[in-house]
Amino acid sequence: MxxxxxxxxxxxxxxxxxxxxxxxxxxxxxxxxxxxxxxxxxxxxxxxxxxxxxxxxxxxxxxxxxxxxxxxxxxxxxxxxxxxxxxxxxxxxxxxxxxxxxxxxxxxxxxxxxxxxxxxxxxxxxxxxxxxxxxxxxxxxxxxxxxxxxxxxxxxxxxxxxxxxxxxxxxxxxxxxxxxxxxxxxxxxxxxxxxxxxxxxxxxxxxxxxxxxAQADWADLRSPEAYIGYDKAVDFASPGGLKQDRSHGYSSATDLSLNQWDLAGSWKVDGEYALLESGPGTIRFRFHARDTHLVLGGAQDGQPVRFRVTIDGKAPGASHGVDVDAAGWGQVKEDRLYQLVRQPGAITDRTVTIEFARPGVRAYVFTFG
Structure with missing residues (x-):
């Protein structure tokens, strides 16, 4: 079915x-x-x-x-x-x-x-x-x-x-x-x-x-949902591709085309999510949308994992989502969807980078609006 x-x-x-x-x-x-x-x-x-x-x-x-x-x-x-x-x-x-x-x-x-x-x-x-x-x-x-x-x-x-x-x-x-x-x-x-x-x-x-x-900006949405776990991952751009069910030191791609993404740092990728095993670590995504969300899971020790969001290498300012401040800072504690970006102005192709300060976070899926 x-x-x-x-x-x-x-x-x-x-x-x-x-x-x-x-x-x-x-x-x-x-x-x-x-x-x-x-x-x-x-x-x-x-x-x-x-x-x-x-x-x-x-x-x-x-x-x-x-x-x-x-x-x-x-x-x-x-x-x-x-x-x-x-x-x-x-x-x-x-x-x-x-x-x-x-x-x-x-x-x-x-x-x-x-x-x-x-x-x-x-x-x-x-x-x-x-x-x-x-x-x-x-x-x-x-x-x-x-x-x-x-x-x-x-x-x-x-x-x-x-x-x-x-x-x-x-x-x-x-x-x-x-x-x-x-x-x-x-x-x-x-x-x-x-x-x-x-x-x-x-x-x-x-x-x-x-x-x-809030309802999506359907008229200016060009980025599809993107899973991080290898069961449904597509358009992954880090050199060497995803390594299944084992720790691996990933590096950023030289360049990202629209809707490509990559990892940097030591991550273990399973079918459903990627786990940051030693910090720090980053995820990047090249997107075209008003809103960017990422489903994240907290660390097993129950302590918050601090992260910072940048857009094209700069603090988001007025384009920050509800789960980060204007400087791009946020934290993961609950297992849920986090809104990282909400752009108030013209929509163009941008690169969002999420840097995690310590290990333990799980990343599941990007969604856009």
Whole structure:
């Protein structure tokens, strides 16, 4: 079963015993390296979706944030099911809309349910997911789906995958990837009206997204998602290539073309991430995008790993992301996505460099916006 991992940014992640392939998916930019295409509108349920979605949710576990009144209380309500994973930028950019829908229509019988289906190993840890949902202000019910059982029952195809279920328990709409939020909200209002709820007094106000959750600059995005682990790594430019599952002293490439990247220092690269084994060490990427993010994991000793970001060899200044200051300084502690760059001006090809002060950090994937 082919499924998607990112707005035009693709790369397959084999998960669960059934070899489900998942893609964190935004919008098509012609950057996807697979033939799969996103859903362009609110469509019908994918082929193979369960005809009993509420029963699937009722039988699932564990619930990290419970459904008010237990999962049985979902019966007879309009339910939005969002498949997500907390390090995926496409999942994060959908959250403002899901939160707003939960707040606007909760009193009218809408329940939003998150199904957290992890991509990386650290996202399987319930403590990490609980911390992330707290930091991201995800207050609606949330289910941990480490083995992708609910994912397979719904025949979901990527992150975010959003299902619209009516009060009779039938899937009435499906959205794969970001966007079409106004259409999604109109469908919610239709389903609530069918269930006898009057939503005419609830205004269709704009939904504001801030920080890392702000929508991408799709019109000026030329860089695809780029994995660091060798399972899905492409366009690696350090001399000699990646060395699998062993420590190696890498050196920077003489030059980077657009969307190439390299390492410098002593790194051990496995299928999922690169571990800096002795410090200092650097990662560089030549990109074309407003935003640059990097999914990072903290050191095993639990102490922060300090890093510095430069853009074309200079401090980012006004182009710093939310996780670094104007001088480019930041630190890794939690295992999550870090926003390194947000450019306020014209977008051109730039090189971002991340220098880590000491070993222990893990680097997973670059994403852009």
């Amino acid at each position: 082919n499924q998607k991992r990112s707005l035009g940014f693709a790369a397959a992640a084999v998960v669960a015993a059934a070899a489900t392939t998942a893609i964190c998916f935004g919008d098509a930019l012609g950057l996807v390296r697979s033939a799969a295409k996103p859903v362009e509108t609110i469509g019908s349920a994918p082929f193979g979706t369960t005809s009993r979605p509420i029963e699937v949710l009722q039988d699932a576990s564990p619930w990290l944030t419970p459904v008010p009144g237990s999962p049985k209380a979902l019966r007879g309500k309009v339910v939005i099911v969002n498949f997500w994973t907390y390090s995926c930028i496409n999942s994060l950019r959908a959250l403002p809309y899901l939160r707003a829908w939960s707040e606007r229509y909760g009193a009218k019988g809408l329940e939003v349910v998150g199904v957290h289906a992890p991509e990386f190993g650290f996202e399987k840890d319930p403590a990490n997911v609980r911390l992330a949902t707290s930091q991201l202000n995800v207050r609606y019910a949330n289910l941990q789906d480490n083995d992708y059982a609910v994912w397979r029952d719904f025949a979901n195809q990527g992150w975010p995958g959003i299902y619209f279920i009516d009060a009779k328990g039938k899937v009435r709409g499906y959205r794969l990837g970001e966007g079409k939020y106004a259409e999604g909200e109109q469908l919610i209002r239709t389903l609530l009206a069918e269930a006898g709820q009057d939503v005419s007094g609830i205004p269709l106000a704009p939904i504001e997204a801030k920080g890392v959750e």
